[in-house]
Every structure is written in structure tokens, then in C-alpha cells.
Amino acid sequence: MTFPEPKSDAxxxxxxxxxxxxxxxxxxxxxxxxxxxxxxxEKGHMVVHPMGPGGPTIDVMDVVEDIQExxxxxxxxxxxxxxxxxxxxxxxxxxGRAIAELGYxxxxxxxxxxxxxxxxxxxxxVLDAGAPYHYxxxxxxxxxxxxxxxxxxxxxxITVCNGxxxxxxxxxxxxxxxxxxxxxxxxxxxxxxxxxxxxSDEMQVEPMIGLRVKLTTKGTGKWEGxxxxxxxxxxxxxxxxxxxxxxxxxxxxxxxxxLHFHVGSQLTEIRVVxxxxxxxxxxxxxxxxxxxxxxxxxxxxxLGVDYVGSHSAGFSxxxxxxxxxYVSDVxxxxxxxxxxxxxxxxxxxxxxxxAITAHHAxxxxxxxxxxxxxxxxxxxLASQPRPDExxxxxxxxxxxxxxxxxxxxxxxxDAAAKKEExxxxxxxxxxxxxxxxxxxxxxxxxxHGLVALNRGKKRLPRDTRDLGxxxxxxxxxxxxxFQSAPDHWAFxxxxxxxxxxxxxxxxxxxxxxxxxxxxxxGKIEQFIEGEGVDETxxxxxxxxxxxxxxxxxxTGAYQDVMGDMHNLFGRVNEVHVFVDDEDxxxxxxxxxxxxxxxxxxxxxVQYDTPDLARRVKGALDQRVKEGVLRPKEGVQLQDFYxxxxxxxxxxxxx
Ligand SMILES: *Cc1c(COP(=O)(O)O)cnc(C)c1O
Numbered sequence: 001m002t003f004p005e006p007k008s009d010a011x012x013x014x015x016x017x018x019x020x021x022x023x024x025x026x027x028x029x030x031x032x033x034x035x036x037x038x039x040x041x042e043k044g045h046m047v048v049h050p051m052g053p054g055g056p057t058i059d060v061m062d063v064v065e066d067i068q069e070x071x072x073x074x075x076x077x078x079x080x081x082x083x084x085x086x087x088x089x090x091x092x093x094x095x096g097r098a099i100a101e102l103g104y105x106x107x108x109x110x111x112x113x114x115x116x117x118x119x120x121x122x123x124x125x126v127l128d129a130g131a132p133y134h135y136x137x138x139x140x141x142x143x144x145x146x147x148x149x150x151x152x153x154x155x156x157x158i159t160v161c162n163g164x165x166x167x168x169x170x171x172x173x174x175x176x177x178x179x180x181x182x183x184x185x186x187x188x189x190x191x192x193x194x195x196x197x198x199x200s201d202e203m204q205v206e207p208m209i210g211l212r213v214k215l216t217t218k219g220t221g222k223w224e225g226x227x228x229x230x231x232x233x234x235x236x237x238x239x240x241x242x243x244x245x246x247x248x249x250x251x252x253x254x255x256x257x258x259l260h261f262h263v264g265s266q267l268t269e270i271r272v273v274x275x276x277x278x279x280x281x282x283x284x285x286x287x288x289x290x291x292x293x294x295x296x297x298x299x300x301x302x303l304g305v306d307y308v309g310s311h312s313a314g315f316s317x318x319x320x321x322x323x324x325x326y327v328s329d330v331x332x333x334x335x336x337x338x339x340x341x342x343x344x345x346x347x348x349x350x351x352x353x354x355a356i357t358a359h360h361a362x363x364x365x366x367x368x369x370x371x372x373x374x375x376x377x378x379x380x381l382a383s384q385p386r387p388d389e390x391x392x393x394x395x396x397x398x399x400x401x402x403x404x405x406x407x408x409x410x411x412x413x414d415a416a417a418k419k420e421e422x423x424x425x426x427x428x429x430x431x432x433x434x435x436x437x438x439x440x441x442x443x444x445x446x447x448h449g450l451v452a453l454n455r456g457k458k459r460l461p462r463d464t465r466d467l468g469x470x471x472x473x474x475x476x477x478x479x480x481x482f483q484s485a486p487d488h489w490a491f492x493x494x495x496x497x498x499x500x501x502x503x504x505x506x507x508x509x510x511x512x513x514x515x516x517x518x519x520x521x522g523k524i525e526q527f528i529e530g531e532g533v534d535e536t537x538x539x540x541x542x543x544x545x546x547x548x549x550x551x552x553x554x555t556g557a558y559q560d561v562m563g564d565m566h567n568l569f570g571r572v573n574e575v576h577v578f579v580d581d582e583d584x585x586x587x588x589x590x591x592x593x594x595x596x597x598x599x600x601x602x603x604x605v606q607y608d609t610p611d612l613a614r615r616v617k618g619a620l621d622q623r624v625k626e627g628v629l630r631p632k633e634g635v636q637l638q639d640f641y642x643x644x645x646x647x648x649x650x651x652x653x654x
């Protein structure tokens with residue numbers, strides 16, 4: 001009888017013979033989601049090609065070392081600013097090429113919606129890289145408008161104002177017109193229009209008006225609510241007709257310059273993009289024919305990002321089209337409908353946020369421990385029969401030893417019943433704690449054996465089907481999911497997780513990842529595995545005294561600006577990396593932005609930190625007075641309390 005031993009470092013040694021860096025690239029699907037920006041080098045380290053394939057290469061472990069030398073601490077957000085630039089360039093040039101090839105009559109004027117990532121360095125980089133193309137910005141609130149008014153100074157680039165607007169918002173936009181900027185106020189609800197016209201009369205400036213239409217075409221997936229008749233924003237078709245009437249009554253048709261729609265973020269299917277553009281282009285053509293001189297056709301955001309790298313619409317974190325297809329379908333269809341309707345071809349505007357920023361940032365973190373169900377050491381110990389062991393332990397051992405491919409279900413049920421029996425005996429006081437532990441460990445041994453037998457088999461006994469996920473190791477990573485990847489928690493959005501080193505070595509542990517918040521939702525249990533998705537991820541066995549680093553990739557869109565302070569884990573340390581050909585490691589860190597200190601996050605929930613320190617000092621002084629503490633010790637403890645306050649909110653090591 002052959003008993004499959006539970007996977008342990010010893011048995012695993014047979015597997016790596018076949019493992020190579022290529023296997024790692026395939027297993028973690030780095031080529032699939034990496035979009036040419038990521039790969040694995042011959043050392044088995046993750047590397048970044050910030051300018052795309054063929055360009056300079058940065059070893060992520062060199063960045064890790066640099067962060068360590070600066071005593072910054074993990075987790076740490078790393079922004080590859082050149083990746084951001086490459087994305088801006090790529091979307092603009094792809095539109096430029098399609099427009100030239102099709103002989104399209106308008107230009108492309110993209111805008112970056114800053115809600116996706118309002119970090120000043122991100123916005124500055126996007127504007128700088130986009131300057132040759134007159135790339136603009138989009139704002140959705142007063143706060144964002146204050147930013148874009150100051151930042152977008154190019155008189156040819158446009159600024160789009162979305163979102164509900166009050167009088168201050170409208171006045172701010174008109175201030176921008178006074179500065180000679182192309183600021184378009186998009187009317188999201190009809191009542192905004194008369195207010196805008198009144199204020200522009202009062203301020204004596206000509207507004208640029210955009211009209212947002214609710215299309216019937218719906219996005220699919222997580223963000224479909226942005227479109228359809230009951231969407232939050234935009235005008236229904238009858239309201240659109242009303243808007244035309246209002247503009248004509250006031251003799252202000254000439255101010256209507258832009259038609260806007262947005263059917264949702266992360267559009268996974270190209271069909272939806274085409275449907276929306278077709279419907280939008282018809283609306284544009286009809287408005288043109290009603291006498292509105294609209295010359296910007298703004299198709300909103302929604303360009304997807306293939307987080308999974310499977311090139312399929314089957315996952316909401318993937319997509320079934322490329323940037324090239326997206327762009328050529330848009331330009332082609334707008335052109336076709338304009339020809340058909342005999343109206344001029346408008347400038348095309350898109351508001352891609354996710355697709356511009358997702359790739360440029362990642363979160364690097366250390367794994368500081370693991371929770372194993374039935375560790376190899378415990379199992380080895382429990383496997384030795386003892387002369388005086390109770391029957392229930394011996395019987396459990398016999399069940400475990402009898403496991404074979406033919407009796408899997410039976411053995412599992414017998415073992416589960418035996419475990420229950422042992423528990424009952426324990427409750428009655430007739431089984432000791434150590435014996436109960438032996439029974440449980442033997443049960444885990446059976447589970448590991450079953451998982452090994454099930455591996456690669458299609459037909460599995462029902463009860464044992466997801467046993468593998470249940471007994472997977474939990475790797476404890478130094479980060480907060482709620483701060484660094486809130487969309488994984490909120491929408492099950494997938495982010496690639498990849499070890500930063502040891503990729504030439506076979507990853508032999510099946511794992512899930514847990515964060516350091518006290519929330520049981522703070523974990524990752526959905527991973528990208530090859531071109532599919534799985535509940536566990538294979539990672540390397542942890543080695544004593546050796547740090548193990550993993551990266552959470554593609555977090556540049558939405559994540560770090562939406563993260564919350566669950567358990568008072570605050571903003572994460574951050575470094576901005578630039579390519580430098582002169583440097584032996586091809587990069588330099590231009591900027592270091594320390595994350596929140598404990599003091600910062602305490603202040604954000606209204607604690608006065610000097611007051612807290614005073615209270616603890618009072619309590620310590622009292623103990624000194626009582627003679628329980630030596631004065632010197634009291635001072636040391638007080639210093640320590642205050643130094644933790646000044647420190648980072650995450651784990652700094654033992
Ligand atoms: C959120 C949003 C965007 C950005 O969408 P992405 O999918 O990130 O490109 C663009 N326009 C509007 C109106 C939005 O609400």
C-alpha cells in the first residue's frame with residue numbers, strides 16, 4: 001500500500017527538477033497581465049520594463065533593497081512613473097494612428113479623470129507625458145476642480161467637469177473660462193442648465209456646455225449601474241430635447257460643444273463598447289441636425305484592464321479586446337455613422353482612468369509567518385504509534401493508514417466520525433487534551449493525503465472536493481487589504497499576486513493570504529493562476545530567518561486613493577521610481593512619501609495625542625509614587641509609548 005505523504009519540503013524536492021522560470025511566468029501568468037511591463041529575470045526575480053518590452057529593466061528586489069536601506073518599512077507602494085508615461089503615450093498614439101489610417105475628420109483629445117488617482121505626482125506625470133497630445137483632465141467634484149483648474153494650463157487641452165454641481169462648482173468652471181481654458185461643464189441633470197446660463201451671463205463669459213445622455217446600452221459586470229434609464233447621472237432623451245429647447249430659447253445653442261456618455265468602468269466586452277458608441281454617435285448626429293454645434297464626442301471611461309491576463313470576457317477582471325481594437329472600433333463606428341447621417345466628424349474624447357493608471361503601481365510586502373493546518377512536524381510526530389494510546393487514537397491511525405484511491409470517500413467519512421467521537425469523549429472528560437490533539441492531527445494527515453490523491457483528478461468525492469482550499473496554508477502578509485486593495489474586498493476584483501524572488505524554485509505550498517487587520521474579511525482567496533482563477537495560490541515554503549517578499553500588482557487605479565483606515569492601519573509608505581540608464585541598477589528613487597504615523601491616524605479619529613500621552617504618563621507617575629515602578633523605568637516606558645506613536649502603523653518586525 002502506498003500512502004501519499006502530505007506535501008512537505010522533503011517530498012517536494014522531487015518536483016523542482018522540472019520547474020523553471022518559464023513555469024513561474026506561466027503559473028503566475030506574468031506575460032498575460034503584464035502588458036509587456038513585467039517579467040521574470042534569470043535570478044528568479046520579478047522585473048519591470050517601465051518603458052515596455054526591450055527597454056530598461058528594473059529588478060524589483062533591487063527596489064526592495066533600496067527601500068530597506070532607507071529604513072522605510074513595508075508595506076510600500078512603488079510607483080513606476082515611466083509606466084504611467086508609457087500608458088498615456090500609448091492611448092494617445094493609438095488614437096492618432098487609427099485617425100490617420102481611417103482619414104477621420106476630427107482629432108483625439110483625451111482627458112484623465114483624476115478620481116482614479118488624485119496623487120499630485122500621478123496627475124503631474126500624466127499631464128507631462130500627455131502634453132504633446134494636448135491631453136486634458138476631468139473633475140467630478142469641487143475639490144477635483146480646484147486641482148484641475150490649477151494644473152491643466154494648456155489652452156488647447158480640454159477639461160471636463162462631471163458630477164452634480166452647485167453654484168460654487170459652476171462659478172469655478174466659469175473662472176476657468178475667464179482664464180481662457182477649454183472647460184466644459186457637463187450637464188448631469190436638467191436643472192443645472194438654467195443656473196449655468198444665468199451665472200455665465202452674470203460673469204459675462206461664454207460657457208462650453210456638455211450634455212450627458214443616459215444610453216440604454218448597459219455595461220456588464222460590477223459597474224453596470226452607470227448607464228440605463230435609471231442611472232444616477234445624465235439626461236434621458238426627453239430631457240435632452242428639453243435642453244435643446246432651453247438653449248434655443250435663450251439663443252445659446254452655440255455654447256453646446258460636447259456630448260458625453262459613460263456606460264461603466266472595466267467594460268469586459270468589446271460588443272458593449274461598440275453598442276454604446278453606435279448609440280452615442282446617433283444621438284450626436286441628431287443633436288447636430290437640431291442645430292447644436294457639438295464638436296466633441298466624449299465616450300467616457302470604461303476601457304478595461306486585463307488583470308487576469310486571460311483575454312476573455314468570462315472574468316469581470318479581464319476583457320476580450322485590446323487597446324488597438326477598442327480604438328479602431330470607436331473611430332470606425334463614429335465615422336461610419338457620421339457619413340450615414342451626413343454630419344461632420346467630431347473630435348473624440350475619452351476619459352480612461354483605470355487603463356492609464358492600473359499598471360504603474362504595486363504594493364510590496366513581506367510575509368512574516370504562516371498558519372498551517374497539520375504542519376509536517378506535527379504530522380510526523382502523530383504518525384508514530386504509542387504503546388499506551390487509547391483505542392480512539394489507534395482506530396483513527398488505522399483509518400488514515402488504510403487510505404487508498406479506492407476508499408477515499410469512505411475513509412474520509414470514517415475519519416470525520418472518529419474525530420467527532422473523540423470530541424465527545426473529550427467533553428465527557430474521558431479523553432485527554434494530548435490524545436485529542438493526536439486524533440485531530442491524524443485527521444489533518446488524512447486530509448492532506450486525500451488532497452494529494454485528488455490532485456489532477458476530475459471526479460472527486462463530493463465532501464472532499466474543496467478540502468484542498470480548506471487545508472491550504474494561510475500566509476500572513478504585512479498589509480491591510482482595506483487600505484491597499486479595497487476593491488478585492490468590495491467587488492472581488494482580482495489583482496495579480498506574485499513572489500518577488502525565488503521564482504526559479506517550485507512554489508510548493510498551497511496558500512491563501514491573510515492581512516494584519518483583525519477583520520476576518522481581510523484576506524485574499526481568489527487568485528490568478530495561469531489564465532484562470534483559483535481559491536489558492538502556490539507560494540514558496542518560508543525559510544527561517546529569511547524574509548519572503550510578495551507583490552500585489554496593478555493597484556494604480558482607484559485602490560490607494562480609496563483605501564480606508566480599518567483598524568487604524570493608515571496610508572502606506574510610498575516611493576516613486578524613475579528609469580535611469582546611467583545607474584547600474586537602471587533606476588533611482590525620486591521621491592519618498594512616508595505613510596501615516598500612528599499619531600496621524602489617531603488624530604484623524606479625533607484623539608489628541610499629547611493628551612493620550614499625558615494620561616499614560618499620569619498613570620505611570622502614580623505607579624512610581626506607589627513605589628511599584630522605579631522612576632527610571634517609568635520614564636523609559638513613557639518614551640517607548642511616545643515612540644510607537646511617532647512610528648508606522650504596520651508591523652515592523654520582531
Ligand atoms: C469613473 C469615471 C470615469 C473613469 O472610468 P475608467 O473606467 O476608470 O476609465 C470616466 N468618466 C466618468 C464620468 C466616470 O464616472
